Amino acid sequence: MKLVVQVKLVPEAGQAAALLATLRTVNEAANQVSAVAFEQGVPREYELRKHTYAQLRARGLGAQAAQHTIKKVRDAYTTLKANIKAGNLGKPGSKRRRKAESKPITFRPEAAHAYDDRCLSWQWDAQTVSIWTTAGRVRGVRFFCSTDGLTMLREHRQGESDLVERDGVFYLLATCEVPEGKQYEPESFIGVDLGIVNIATTSTGYRAAGRGLNRYRARQQKLRAKLQKKQTQSAKRRLKARARKEARHVKNANHVIAKRIVTEAERTSAGIALEDLTGIRQRVRLRKPQRVTLHSWAFAQLGEFIAYKARRSGVPVVHVDPAYTSQTCSACGHLDKRNRVDQALFTCRNCGVVAHADRNASHNIRQRGTAVWNAGRESRVPATP
Numbered sequence: 001m002k003l004v005v006q007v008k009l010v011p012e013a014g015q016a017a018a019l020l021a022t023l024r025t026v027n028e029a030a031n032q033v034s035a036v037a038f039e040q041g042v043p044r045e046y047e048l049r050k051h052t053y054a055q056l057r058a059r060g061l062g063a064q065a066a067q068h069t070i071k072k073v074r075d076a077y078t079t080l081k082a083n084i085k086a087g088n089l090g091k092p093g094s095k096r097r098r099k100a101e102s103k104p105i106t107f108r109p110e111a112a113h114a115y116d117d118r119c120l121s122w123q124w125d126a127q128t129v130s131i132w133t134t135a136g137r138v139r140g141v142r143f144f145c146s147t148d149g150l151t152m153l154r155e156h157r158q159g160e161s162d163l164v165e166r167d168g169v170f171y172l173l174a175t176c177e178v179p180e181g182k183q184y185e186p187e188s189f190i191g192v193d194l195g196i197v198n199i200a201t202t203s204t205g206y207r208a209a210g211r212g213l214n215r216y217r218a219r220q221q222k223l224r225a226k227l228q229k230k231q232t233q234s235a236k237r238r239l240k241a242r243a244r245k246e247a248r249h250v251k252n253a254n255h256v257i258a259k260r261i262v263t264e265a266e267r268t269s270a271g272i273a274l275e276d277l278t279g280i281r282q283r284v285r286l287r288k289p290q291r292v293t294l295h296s297w298a299f300a301q302l303g304e305f306i307a308y309k310a311r312r313s314g315v316p317v318v319h320v321d322p323a324y325t326s327q328t329c330s331a332c333g334h335l336d337k338r339n340r341v342d343q344a345l346f347t348c349r350n351c352g353v354v355a356h357a358d359r360n361a362s363h364n365i366r367q368r369g370t371a372v373w374n375a376g377r378e379s380r381v382p383a384t385p
Contacts (some may be wrong), residue, residue: 001177001180001311002175002176002177002178003152003308004174004175005145005149005152005153005173006171006172007143007144007145007172007173007174008143008144008145008171009141009170009171010141010144011138011170016170018133018134018138019133019141019163019170021133022113022163023109023111024110025059025060025061026061026065027108027109027111028109029059029066030069030072030073030111031107032055032056033048033052033069033070034076034077034105034106037073037077037104038103038104038105042077045074048070048074052070053066053070056070061134064115064119065113065132068160071114072107072113076105076107077105080100080105084097110164110165111164112162112164114160114161115131115132115163115172116159116160119131122157124153124154128141128142129141129143131163153174153176156177157176158177159175159177160175161173166244180312181311181314183314184314184315184316186270186316186373187269188268188270188271188366189203189270189273189318189373190204190271190273191203191273191361191365191368191369192261192275193275193326193358193359193361194277194302195358197209197343197344197358198210198358199253199257200257200261201356201358201359201361201362202261202264203362203366204268205359206264207359208257208260213250216246217246220246227242250301254301254302254305257302258305259309262310262313265315266314270315271315271369273318273319273365273366273372274306274307274318274319274365275319275320275322275365276319277299277300318369318372320369320372321368325364326358326360327340328364329346329350329351329353330355330360330361331351331353332351334348334351340357344356344357345357
């Protein structure tokens, strides 16, 4: 499976200037290629190369840089077409869709640029890279990353690396092909109930409370409101920086939670049962004050983190239908809307079981996960001749 390691570059002044000039040059060239592609009706990559390759070489781009620039443009139009087909840009004739279809795709001056092994080489012992720029090959550019990241780069780096610039700092995003762990036969399953008040509650007793994260988000929301009222360029820059900071904070929290759940499953030779929450934002109807909380809830990211960490460790993962898991008694199976007394309390109207509502839901998810796994295992058994 593919994982990305982020490496921070620490170039000298001259090296930084060369990297920045390179990014701006290749993105200006990408805009030129995009205009040609739009005029030509977005031809295939090979045909687009015939129209633009010579011009890119004349601008001073190397052979590989020109190829990557053309491929980046063609991939961008492929993504646009897929979004239109999926309805992500609205219905035919909508303002957003007309705007996207009526002009060429443009690239920011600092947009990422891909490098392969012909124009980027790594020196592991010295922790430096040699990288192509429009000013020539720049050697000895220092980089820093975590110890685990460096080990992963040494052992599993494969494919392209993207050069990006954020707030004057350069990064390389390196792709690593990491082998998946051998999946074992689970002895049981751990049900994971995802929520807002409690980010994750497992059937084994672990509960990741969302109180601190929700407070952090509420504070960030107030700060955003103050900055948005100013309507200045400085305020807009601060808003972008705060948005990235909040995303990093939430991402780190999700990584910690996912790692704990997967580690517990691996230690006990158990599988993980997750809720299939696809389309929940479209299905759920909430009052306006609650919509911000729901739409800023990173449940999809947490689910992805659990899934990829589980694949790497060989932990089986199944997704189950979450319908009525919070209203069904995990002890007797009685379903009643009144069983859910409030957010935290569950009281069965049939057998009288009293439990934490999220814990009860996690047990229901665990039972459904076991049923889904057994059904899949039975379907894989060959028919008796």
